[in-house]
Amino acid sequence: MDKLRIVLADDHPLVLVGIRDLLDTVLYVEVTGAVSTSTDLISHLEKNHSNVVITDYSMPGDDAYGDGMRLIKYLIRRHPDLQIVVLTMVSNPMIISALYDAGVAAVVLKRDNLAEIVTALSMLRLGRKYYPPGFGRDHLAGVQRNPIGDCINSLSPKEFEVLRHFVRGETVTLIAENLKRSVKTISGQKASAMRKLNVQTDQELVAFCMESGLFQ
Template sequence: MDTLNVVIADDHPIVLVGVRELIERDTRFKVVGDAVCSNELVALLVSKPVDLVITDFNMPGDSPYGDGLKLVEYLTRHFPKVGIVVLTMISNPLILTRLQELGVLAVIQKHQLHDEIQAVLKAIARGKPIHHNGPQPTSVMDHGADLDQRFTRLSPKEHEILRLFVSGQSVNEIARGLNRSAKTISTQKVSAMRKLEVSSDQDLLTYCIERNVFN
């Protein structure tokens, strides 16, 4: 078979070097470029023939291509022939399912990178289906009503704090604006996230942005 051209995208140099080393152990793959932000990744895809992208879920910088689900959606829409493997620390089943719905070939947890990437590459090279490990996902589309229902559990104060947080304000900025202590704001934010059953700021932001909750 022909060698598959690979681009790696991650803002951590150590991860880039480590992933490149793992890929180059398999002669069926050739790394043709790496990127540390979404802009560089898209530029490489425009300028080079690429078969596979291995990208971090969270990418830095203010890019029109974004990161997370926004970036993956852009890649699948504009480069439909390029396979995508996502590296992440996120374990939220809703986010993982949405990635599968978008057609990514695999999602690899970073703490399992060395154990999983070789198996994923082998399956890709052979054109075999990839078995997704981790928690059983729940479809965002199928259970959207249940998720929306969770927002009814929020108090007016919790709802306002999340709205401000999703708009880009930090906990300290929200505290100053509402004339409350940062500890109070943080406690109410954590309480709201618990009611929504999200475990991280990234999960919260991704869900709210995807569903236009505060728009």
């Protein structure tokens, strides 16, 4: 069976080094490159044949292709044969479900052992999708239930993306531009998210996201 040709994308250099060192021990893997921005990732894919990309979900600071769902959808649209493995701290089952619905082959949670990446690649090599441990096919199995967790898990994928950009310091207008939605739509989704999280002001919203580690 041919080797998996993999490109890595993460804005944390130590994470890239750790993953590359891990994959260098896997005989059926060839790492074609390691990049830290979505623009560099797209450029690498245009110039080098790769059939798998392992990318962080959150890589801020690149307006050309963005990150999160925006980047994932672009990759799937532009490179339909590419198998995408998403690394993320996000455990919201609705967000993970949305990633699979968009077409990713695997979601690996950063809180799990790094070796899960190898498990995910093994599943891909067998032509199967990989699901994080404890993540049932009903997308809800094993999810921790608590008041804060319930609030976070009630966020829709679109609301989650709006909050992720807002916490970075982006205005509603800029978020609308980046996500290709109207300002009215973004404002409504932000307001809906605030109701679900039971916060009344922007300051409370930012504090909630920071204290809960929502986007770490």
